Amino acid sequence: MIKKYLPYLLAALVFFVALAMLRPPEQTQVAVAAVDLPAGHILTEGDLVMKGVPADLLPPEGAITDPSQAVGQALRIDRSAGDLILTAHLGEKPVTLQPDERAVAIQVSDSAGLAGIIRPGDRVGVTAVLTDGDYTVQGVFSKATVENLRVLYIQPSFQAEDPAEAAGRIITPDPQTGIAVQRQRSKEGVVVLAVPAKAQAVVYDFQSSGIEATTAVRLVNAVELLSALDQADNVKLSLYLMPDEAQPMNTSGLWLPELVIRQMTPTPTPTPLGFAAGQ
Structure with a gap:
């Protein structure tokens, strides 16, 4: 009786294993830049959107899962639209020019x-x-x-x-x-x-x-x-x-x-013609 249904059981097992392998990896909702943002920019809610990213592709720490963690802080580096915003990118006080x-x-x-x-x-x-x-x-x-x-x-x-x-x-x-x-x-x-x-x-x-x-x-x-x-x-x-x-x-x-100091070699003084040897 078992032998009769064994092929069906194996087929079902293979189906569920394949289904599990094809299942999309677990994703984490993290903050990314909604638009291009320059270094020194103070983040607002409109600057950020939440995006699902596979958990195994995220850095071990630093991903922002709550926009309130970043709003009001300054960016240390430029971010393009769609780039992840990490806690390591935040915290630098914006530098502004004085009137003069x-x-x-x-x-x-x-x-x-x-x-x-x-x-x-x-x-x-x-x-x-x-x-x-x-x-x-x-x-x-x-x-x-x-x-x-x-x-x-x-x-x-x-x-x-x-x-x-x-x-x-x-x-x-x-x-x-x-x-x-x-x-x-x-x-x-x-x-x-x-x-x-x-x-x-x-x-x-x-x-x-x-x-x-x-x-x-x-x-x-x-x-x-x-x-x-x-x-x-x-x-x-x-x-x-x-x-x-x-x-x-x-x-x-x-x-x-x-x-540069060059050592000067004295130039030999020529003998006057009137005092040449033999004269």
Whole structure:
């Protein structure tokens, strides 16, 4: 009797197993961006929608299952429509410009941009490194130009998650899926600085360099100065980090060839023709 119904029982078993395998994976309702959202944006209810995401694709922690967890907080990084919003993306206070400030973006390399360890709110100075355009005189001139500028933004792909990770691979939520992945930090990036709109003095303090010359001062608009230096083909910009209540740093600038000291070999003095040997 059992043998008679065994094929039917096995068929039913296979059917239920196949049905279980075809069943969609369990999903969790999590918050995603309803529209494109920039870094620093304060989230509102209209910025978020709930979306079902397979539970096994979510990061171990950080997914937002209740919009109230995110409303009223600022985004640390840009989010595109449909991107997951994680708790790791929240909490950075929005940075705003003062009435007497303007935002200026500059391109920096890894070494010139402090390896990406700077953060919004840090104070930095900018050094311009100029390569002489005259090929008959090869040299580099370096001058600290503008100081005490506030960092507004640093490109996420350039920013180091932690100073200890500045030179290597770092683990961070993927911008599109929110899933924790390993990525290589970019060696170049854009940094946005808050620059005073009024004219600033660029001081050439020759006396501090041991040069007997009158100190020279150039009044420049730092917005125009940084924009011009950033676009010049023979200039590279380098940032340096400043402490709180930093003392002003005035220099004469450095012309690199002046650091080179060459040992001079005396030139032999020719013998006058009238005193030549045998005369």
